Amino acid sequence: MPRVKCPKCGKVETILKSGFVRGVQRYYCKECIYHFTLIKKGRYRSSSFDNKRQTTIIDIAKAVGVSASTVSRALKNHEDIGSRTKALVKQAAIELDYQPNLLAQSLNRRETHVIGVVVPDIENPFFASVLSGIQHTASASGYKVMIYQSNESHKTEAANIQTIMNNWIDGLLICHSKETQTFEHLKLQMKKGIPIVHFDRICEETATSKVLLDNVTGAKQIVTHLLNEGCRRIAVIAGPKHLYITKKRIEGYESAFKNANIELNERWIAYTDFTKSSIHDAIDNWLMEEIKPEAIFCISDNSAILTMMYLKHLKLKIPEDICVAGFGNDYTGRIIEPALTTYDPHAFKVGETATKLFFDQVILGDKFEIKTVTIAGELIVRSSSLKRSYNPSDEEA
Amino acid sequence: MPRVKCPKCGKVETILKSGFVRGVQRYYCKECIYHFTLIKKGRYRSSSFDNKRQTTIIDIAKAVGVSASTVSRALKNHEDIGSRTKALVKQAAIELDYQPNLLAQSLNRRETHVIGVVVPDIENPFFASVLSGIQHTASASGYKVMIYQSNESHKTEAANIQTIMNNWIDGLLICHSKETQTFEHLKLQMKKGIPIVHFDRICEETATSKVLLDNVTGAKQIVTHLLNEGCRRIAVIAGPKHLYITKKRIEGYESAFKNANIELNERWIAYTDFTKSSIHDAIDNWLMEEIKPEAIFCISDNSAILTMMYLKHLKLKIPEDICVAGFGNDYTGRIIEPALTTYDPHAFKVGETATKLFFDQVILGDKFEIKTVTIAGELIVRSSSLKRSYNPSDEEA
DNA sequence: TTGTAGGCGTTATCAT
DNA sequence: ATGATAACGCCTACAA
Numbered sequence: 001m002p003r004v005k006c007p008k009c010g011k012v013e014t015i016l017k018s019g020f021v022r023g024v025q026r027y028y029c030k031e032c033i034y035h036f037t038l039i040k041k042g043r044y045r046s047s048s049f050d051n052k053r054q055t056t057i058i059d060i061a062k063a064v065g066v067s068a069s070t071v072s073r074a075l076k077n078h079e080d081i082g083s084r085t086k087a088l089v090k091q092a093a094i095e096l097d098y099q100p101n102l103l104a105q106s107l108n109r110r111e112t113h114v115i116g117v118v119v120p121d122i123e124n125p126f127f128a129s130v131l132s133g134i135q136h137t138a139s140a141s142g143y144k145v146m147i148y149q150s151n152e153s154h155k156t157e158a159a160n161i162q163t164i165m166n167n168w169i170d171g172l173l174i175c176h177s178k179e180t181q182t183f184e185h186l187k188l189q190m191k192k193g194i195p196i197v198h199f200d201r202i203c204e205e206t207a208t209s210k211v212l213l214d215n216v217t218g219a220k221q222i223v224t225h226l227l228n229e230g231c232r233r234i235a236v237i238a239g240p241k242h243l244y245i246t247k248k249r250i251e252g253y254e255s256a257f258k259n260a261n262i263e264l265n266e267r268w269i270a271y272t273d274f275t276k277s278s279i280h281d282a283i284d285n286w287l288m289e290e291i292k293p294e295a296i297f298c299i300s301d302n303s304a305i306l307t308m309m310y311l312k313h314l315k316l317k318i319p320e321d322i323c324v325a326g327f328g329n330d331y332t333g334r335i336i337e338p339a340l341t342t343y344d345p346h347a348f349k350v351g352e353t354a355t356k357l358f359f360d361q362v363i364l365g366d367k368f369e370i371k372t373v374t375i376a377g378e379l380i381v382r383s384s385s386l387k388r389s390y391n392p393s394d395e396e397a
Numbered sequence: 398m399p400r401v402k403c404p405k406c407g408k409v410e411t412i413l414k415s416g417f418v419r420g421v422q423r424y425y426c427k428e429c430i431y432h433f434t435l436i437k438k439g440r441y442r443s444s445s446f447d448n449k450r451q452t453t454i455i456d457i458a459k460a461v462g463v464s465a466s467t468v469s470r471a472l473k474n475h476e477d478i479g480s481r482t483k484a485l486v487k488q489a490a491i492e493l494d495y496q497p498n499l500l501a502q503s504l505n506r507r508e509t510h511v512i513g514v515v516v517p518d519i520e521n522p523f524f525a526s527v528l529s530g531i532q533h534t535a536s537a538s539g540y541k542v543m544i545y546q547s548n549e550s551h552k553t554e555a556a557n558i559q560t561i562m563n564n565w566i567d568g569l570l571i572c573h574s575k576e577t578q579t580f581e582h583l584k585l586q587m588k589k590g591i592p593i594v595h596f597d598r599i600c601e602e603t604a605t606s607k608v609l610l611d612n613v614t615g616a617k618q619i620v621t622h623l624l625n626e627g628c629r630r631i632a633v634i635a636g637p638k639h640l641y642i643t644k645k646r647i648e649g650y651e652s653a654f655k656n657a658n659i660e661l662n663e664r665w666i667a668y669t670d671f672t673k674s675s676i677h678d679a680i681d682n683w684l685m686e687e688i689k690p691e692a693i694f695c696i697s698d699n700s701a702i703l704t705m706m707y708l709k710h711l712k713l714k715i716p717e718d719i720c721v722a723g724f725g726n727d728y729t730g731r732i733i734e735p736a737l738t739t740y741d742p743h744a745f746k747v748g749e750t751a752t753k754l755f756f757d758q759v760i761l762g763d764k765f766e767i768k769t770v771t772i773a774g775e776l777i778v779r780s781s782s783l784k785r786s787y788n789p790s791d792e793e794a
Numbered sequence: 795t796t797g798t799a800g801g802c803g804t805t806a807t808c809a810t
Numbered sequence: 811a812t813g814a815t816a817a818c819g820c821c822t823a824c825a826a
Contacts, residue, residue, distance in 0.1 A: 054589075054819095056818095056819055056820085057819070057820065057821095058819080058820095066796075066797085067796065067797050067798075068797090068819090068820080068821095069796075069797065069798080069799095069820095069821075069822075070795085070796055070797075072820065072821060072822085073796090073821090073822090080795060080796080081795070081796080082795060082796090085795080085796085099562075099563045100563070100819085100820080101504075101565070101818085101819050101820070102563060102564055102565065103500060103503050103504045103509065103564075103565050103818085103819080103820095104504055104802090104818070104819035104820045104821090105819080105820060105821080106500055106802095106820095107498075107500045107501055107504055107802050107803070107818090107819085107820080108801080108802055108819080108820050108821050108822095109802090109820085109821080110802075112500065114543075121529075122519075122525050122528050122529045122532065123522070123525045123526055123529050125520070125522070125525075128519050128520045128522075128525045129520055131519050131544075132518075132519045132520050132546065135519065135544060135545070135546055136546070139545065139546075144543050144560075144564065145543065145544050146511075146541050146542065146543055146544075147528075147532055147542050147543075147544055148532070148536065149529065149532055149533070149536075163541075165496075166496045166497070166499060167499055167500075167541065168498070168499065168500050192451075305732060309732075331729070332728070332729055332732050335702055335706075335729050335732050335733045336732045336733070336734075337733075337734050451803095453802095453803055453804085454803070454804065454805095455803080463812070463813085464812065464813045464814075465803090465804080465805090465813090465814095466804095466805075466806090466812075466813065466814075466815090467811085467812055467813070469804065469805060469806095470805090470811095470812085473805095477811055477812080478811070478812080479811060479812090482811080482812085497803085497804080498802085498803050498804070500802090500803080500804095501802070501803035501804045501805090501818090502803080502804060502805085503804095503818095504802090504803080504804080504817095504818050504819070504820095505803080505804050505805055505806090505817080505818050506804085506805080506818085507818075795826105796825105796826085797824105797825085797826075798823105798824085798825075798826095799822100799823095799824090799825100800821105800822095800823095801820105801821090801822095802819105802820090802821095803818105804817100804818090805816100805817090805818095806815100806816095806817090807814105807815085807816090807817105808813105808814090808815085808816105809812105809813085809814080809815100810811100810812080810813075810814095
């Protein structure tokens with residue numbers, strides 16, 4: 001053990017500590033009555049580390065001539081500290097361009113002020129908006145946003161969750177991939193007690209807060225609108241059967257029919273995986289039959305766009321021959337012709353709300369009870385569904 | 398000073414340290430020949446902290462009966478450690494579900510493995526793609542991505558850079574806001590020596606690596622294509638005059654004319670701020686004149702879409718009456734009718750390359766020399782510019 | 795009012 | 811081959 005030796009007598013047992021000088025421990029030899037300081041041997045942190053060195057609390061302490069703890073307290077306006085000292089410290093902090101080391105703070109406080117987000121795909125406009133909402137809200141409260149994409153792969157999602165959790169995030173906001181049907185990977189992490197908020201494609205099995213689109217109402221509004229336009233045979237391009245949003249939007253679809261007292265035929269529901277080919281197949285199937293659909297409700301705007309392009313390719317006129325409606329209000333719907341009737345789920349607000357739910361949980365701690373919030377959206381009627389009253393000049397400029 | 402007292406004799410001067418037991422300092426009283434350990438008084442970290450507690454290296458050390466340093470080394474397969482010990486440690490690590498505390502690692506190594514990204518707007522499809530490229534590439538190398546949006550505001554951008562830099566990121570990838578014309582906020586941070594990579598809207602004044610779209614070539618290709626289609630009076634919807642991309646794309650435009658030996662009239666260049674109204678104004682101005690443009694080259698796809706919608710609103714036929722081309726290959730261009738001729742800048746690759754340039758800098762350290770990489774894109778010809786040979790059925794299904 | 799010491803979790807260095 | 815220690819920068823209970 002390299003105990004401290006007295007430079008004069010060389011003894012070890014006689015040494016006492018005698019305070020700090022400029023952040024360095026000072027020693028005192030009882031026998032020699034000699035104060036001394038250990039010369040720091042150039043340790044492993046040298047070259048490249050040094051220039052990265054930021055001003056620390058100790059630098060300020062040295063400059064002002066007080067201890068590090070006093071500086072720490074002065075900087076947070078602790079009441080114990082004299083106003084003169086405070087002023088001096090703050091002055092020095094500015095002069096030395098002090099920036100607190102958030103890493104050290106985080107390590108100490110076990111709190112990183114980082115929110116982890118896992119989305120299937122950043123490039124999808126819906127998620128981009130949600131992300132934007134998250135980022136804004138988080139930033140406004142001094143939180144940082146760390147992003148991961150699952151690329152709609154369950155495996156990647158699980159890996160993301162694993163890494164993200166190892167990063168001491170304060171909370172996780174997640175929207176599951178299309179593939180995800182089991183949630184063990186999440187449940188495992190929940191033990192750590194980190195707040196999790198689900199949005200859009202949620203998990204029904206976990207005790208987490210959730211932010212939902214108003215899937216049922218939205219779908220119901222759209223389908224009701226189509227019924228009002230006189231369509232009776234309304235086909236649906238749905239997503240994979242296990243998807244939460246598929247279930248809910250189908251529920252809205254059915255509810256609209258029930259409400260209108262119109263019977264509904266299972267054959268008008270096609271479960272696809274949202275790919276171009278699966279959508280084309282579904283449409284082909286319907287069009288091959290004697291009785292063709294009068295309208296197609298696509299449960300996502302993206303599939304609505306694919307549907308419209310395919311119908312146009314088949315020389316079918318929208319909305320005269322067949323109406324189309326989507327769900328999502330991506331801005332592509334405003335650009336395609338005829339413009340797409342859809343439901344705006346207020347994506348930005350979804351992100352905002354998810355973040356706020358997380359904040360609630362942080363603030364209330366144990367007292368927080370999980371919540372499910374449904375974001376009201378709005379029906380956007382455009383030409384693609386106006387069978388009775390189609391007028392191309394309705395289009396926005 | 399609360400020096401350690403001997404529990405038997407109560408003396409202080411007789412105490413010597415005598416090693417650690419399970420992470421706790423052990424003491425020894427010379428006089429009483431008595432070993433003891435201080436009972437930890439419940440310190441301030443109690444309730445809420447405890448359940449967040451993860452397995453640490455010390456827990457493993459205790460379990461296996463070795464020291465923390467041995468565990469640390471064993472886990473990284475340090476050659477010094479015996480294979481039996483390694484096996485034991487790794488076993489324990491798995492059993493205790495050990496996850497290294499990246500925060501502590503970062504603090505120690507002064508390296509966070511976090512890349513900060515500042516973009517004007519996540520919801521813009523170009524930036525969404527770039528971001529996706531960054532995220533993928535970073536993730537593949539174990540780096541995390543922290544995102545900020547400037548909302549095209551210089552002030553927000555400066556604030557973002559400030560906060561992001563305080564977070565001990567390893568590198569910063571940035572695309573400046575439209576407003577940004579001075580770069581002091583960046584230069585200030587450059588002193589810290591953190592690698593910075595610019596992309597798209599770069600800063601020409603700083604010694605940073607840059608990733609550029611092939612603005613000149615792209616614009617030149619588009620304009621040349623328009624010239625080949627027989628257009629001579631090619632108007633340009635440009636962005637703000639100070640913007641890097643405006644300058645470069647105008648340069649390409651001019652170069653195409655020069656190449657073709659055709660004279661070019663300044664009045665065909667309109668500097669807008671990309672808003673709908675400024676674009677409408679520019680178009681109105683041109684159309685009021687006797688001699689009208691035969692084509693409009695918009696230096697961004699978004700303005701091209703706005704342009705097309707406005708022209709359609711004015712009952713002008715595209716491309717028969719007037720051709721339109723954009724720049725960016727947003728997927729909206731595939732949806733609008735007629736489909737938009739544009740230049741694909743390979744946004745994903747831009748993000749990927751920016752990230753790789755950052756990695757180069759990390760790996761090479763001082764030996765790294767800043768680089769400017771230009772990403773080659775490709776001309777995408779669609780119907781909106783096919784004056785000579787327009788055939789609506791060319792459209793993709 | 796201010797200072798001291800120890801801890802957050804990990805790791806490089808030195809000592810054994 | 812393994813252990814002890816100090817350091818990364820900050821924070822707070824307790825001592826003075």
